[in-house]
Amino acid sequence: MLTRSSIGLGSMVDTLKAAGESSRFRILLLLARGDLTVTDLTEILGQSQPRVSRHLKLLMEAQLIERYQEGSWAYFQLADGETVRDFLSGIVGRIDAHDPVVERDLERLGAVKRKRQERASHYFSANAASWDEIRSLHVPDGAVETAMKQLVGERPFQAMLDLGTGTGRLLELFAPLYRRGVGIDLSREMLSVARANLDKAAVAHAQVRQGDLYAPPVERDAFDLVTMHQVLHYLEEPGLAIVEAARLLRPAGRLVIVDFAPHALEFLREEHAHVRLGFSDRQMAEWLDEAGLELEADRSFAPTSEAPGLTVKLWLARDRRLLVADSSQSFSADTGETV
Structure with missing residues (x-):
């Protein structure tokens, strides 16, 4: 089982004081369902922007929520710390969703999310032809996803990071x-699509944010699984991106990379901004080794038609470090978790 953190008495009292106000508790309840802007919260709560901003400031001072910038927009999310999330999931989960105030807030939240989905659908439709052209060149995504799930396994773990x-x-x-x-992801438009998709799938325990893959805005040594799906061929220095990804893994954490094998489809460079025309197993193994990772498995997915196409490659690597567990704990090599 996954371990849970404890919190000191003084810190708990301060946390309860910050959360123990109707509007601030409503904000926490809303942020538990996804990241929101001040404008979103003002619309949902029916309060002035200065008042909402004041509540957000107090919650940030109590380290219950965090703020991050995405272009000209500022988003708020529940704090990343496991202790805070354990605490909030416990109290927020006990609130009756049929309470009249909560029910109204959730209805307005639904309206905000529908607007997001409409904007995301517009962007997705505008670019669908380009993406469909590339998809037609390789095996369906479902086959690769099935292989990824098989390699990762079914045991739960603490934290996942998806780069790009x-x-x-x-x-x-x-x-x-x-x-x-x-x-x-670096693209604000794609982040809008991702938020809309996560909302639609009711995935509230994941957030997306804008950032550079060479300097991801997250803590190091914090993730059990890092994924890079069809990302490296857009980069000038894919080896450097792998090194940065490795630094984000916990000891014995895993990195999954999906990309193309070497190919000669030059039009992808000219028309779709591909910088690299695929990667060989040897090159990938060298980059992983330089990053301190051990290649554990790889899979190939050749195109189903006889026409020139793309072979999709899947590589799974693991951080070489091992956790030194104390006498009261054991270590799971499958999940990278103390159990």
């Missing part, structure tokens, strides 16, 4: 396994 999250599909795919998920 795109539509947020992998956060949705592995949602039953992790307690906390984070997706990073």
Whole structure:
């Protein structure tokens, strides 16, 4: 089982004081269902922006929530710390969703999320032809996803990070396994798509944020699973991105990379901004070794038609470090978790 953190008496009292006000508790209840802006919260709560901002400031001072910037927009989310999330999931989960105030807030939250989905659908439709052209060149995504799930296994773990999250599909795919998920992408438009998809799938324990893969805005040594799905071929320095990804893994954590094998489809470079035309097993093994990772498995998925296409590759690697567990704990090599 996953371990849970404890909290000191003084800290608990301060936390309860910060949360123990109707509007602030409503904010926590809403943020437990996904990241929101001040504008979103003002619309849902029916309060002025200065008042909502004041509540947010107090919750941030109590380290119950965090703020992050995405272009000109500021988003708020529940704090990443396991102690805070354990505490909030306990009290928020006990609130009656049919309480009149809560019910009204959730209805307005639903309206906010529907607006997101409409914007995301518009962007997705505008770019669908480009994505469909590339998908037609390789095996269906379902086959690769099935292999990823088989390699990762079914045991739960603490935290997942999806670098270059795109539509947020992998956060949705592995949602039953992790307690906390984070997706990073440089494109604000794709983050809008990801948020809408996670909302639609009712995945409330994952957040997405804007960031550079060479310097992800997350803590190091914090994730049991890091994924990079069809990302590396867009990068000038994929080896450096793998090194950065490895630094984010907990000891014995796992990195899953999905990308293309070497190919000669030059139009992908010219028309779809692909910088690299695939990667060989040898090159990938060298990059993983330089990052301190051990290659554990790889899979190949050749195109189903005889026409020129793309072979999809899947590589699974593990951090070489081992946790030194104390006498009261044991270590699971499958999940990278203390149990």
